[in-house]
């Protein structure tokens with residue numbers, strides 16, 4: 001009986017011990033499971049909702065669900081080689097593109113707020129409206145909203161984002177951000193407070209546009225194109241150079257805008273396969289359908305004549321130019337009224353001569369953009385030298401005036417000495 005009681009006690013103790021062990025194991029397993037599932041949850045939340053990135057010194061976050069990863073691939077020279085860790089995070093590479101190219105990605109909400117719910121319209125282009133906006137970084141920008149029903153617009157949007165990510169020059173309008181959210185595609189550019197060259201030349205009531213400013217604008221455009229043709233790798237042909245695509249900043253320095261957004265030309269209300277804008281298109285391109293750098297040079301020649309004459313290419317500019325070219329001083333007759341008597345006729349003729357070369361019928365005989373820049377620089381240097389000579393001669397006169405004044409002082413003091421002696 002006593003032995004039986006011992007056995008029961010041992011059995012109960014073993015049972016209690018096993019039960020305790022099982023309970024302890026269950027407790028720790030539960031704790032470990034909870035910890036693990038929490039970690040998994042937080043890491044998946046991070047990768048699905050937002051990626052914190054830092055660009056241009058500004059911290060921001062990108063919504064990975066709206067990344068461009070599924071729509072196009074980017075292979076710019078500035079993209080750093082992928083690290084093994086990056087390759088594993090394949091789904092987020094395009095967000096890294098946004099950070100490496102320095103172009104910020106904004107949400108629809110950000111843009112809506114920055115444009116005061118799209119009420120600050122600057123103008124309407126063929127791709128959609130453009131709004132003025134102040135971003136959370138307090139930078140003032142221009143936001144181009146691409147029409148959502150335009151398939152071509154979407155393709156061009158992708159082209160421009162990838163292009164501009166690698167193109168930076170002081171004479172190009174910088175892309176500073178973009179938004180692809182809620183079915184909308186928007187491009188965010190630096191704000192150019194003096195608007196387009198087209199508005200400056202043709203809108204009534206715009207400020208006086210001096211000859212010196214026009215020469216500088218021509219040189220700025222030339223440098224912008226030079227960067228596209230000679231500096232970018234691979235080279236970029238603009239395809240839609242026109243005064244509406246030249247924008248001016250607060251100091252009246254010009255920048256080339258809208259590369260990557262060239263659109264098809266509408267002829268007889270039908271889209272042709274040609275790209276560009278009526279009045280600026282190289283006739284050689286119209287007949288061969290081959291667009292080269294020299295077609296951009298042609299369009300630039302037209303812009304130079306706009307600067308000289310303030311006649312719009314869609315208002316028979318070329319007819320006036322051809323008529324004027326029949327006599328050596330013909331260009332004086334078509335000079336913008338604002339400039340008459342306020343600029344050097346010699347300089348006008350030199351500039352017209354450059355424009356004529358750009359418009360040569362045979363593309364091969366048109367100058368390269370670097371030659372155009374040089375020729376424009378020479379006109380400006382010439383003017384600066386002239387100004388120097390003039391200021392030197394003005395300086396000489398003042399020297400003579402000073403000497404005469406000194407002599408007068410000397411004479412009068414001599415006279416007063418004589419008066420004293422006589423007294």
Ligand SMILES: Nc1ncnc2c1ncn2[C@@H]1O[C@H](COP(=O)(O)OP(=O)(O)OP(=O)(O)O)[C@@H](O)[C@H]1O
Nearest residue numbers: 122123124125126127130142189190191192196244
């Ligand atoms: N970065 C900018 N800063 C200030 N204003 C701008 C900027 N970009 C465009 N605008 C203005 O917005 C208007 C529309 O510009 P947009 O580039 O869309 O069309 P466009 O070049 O005039 O015509 P198209 O689309 O037919 O080429 C123009 O009046 C232009 O001056």
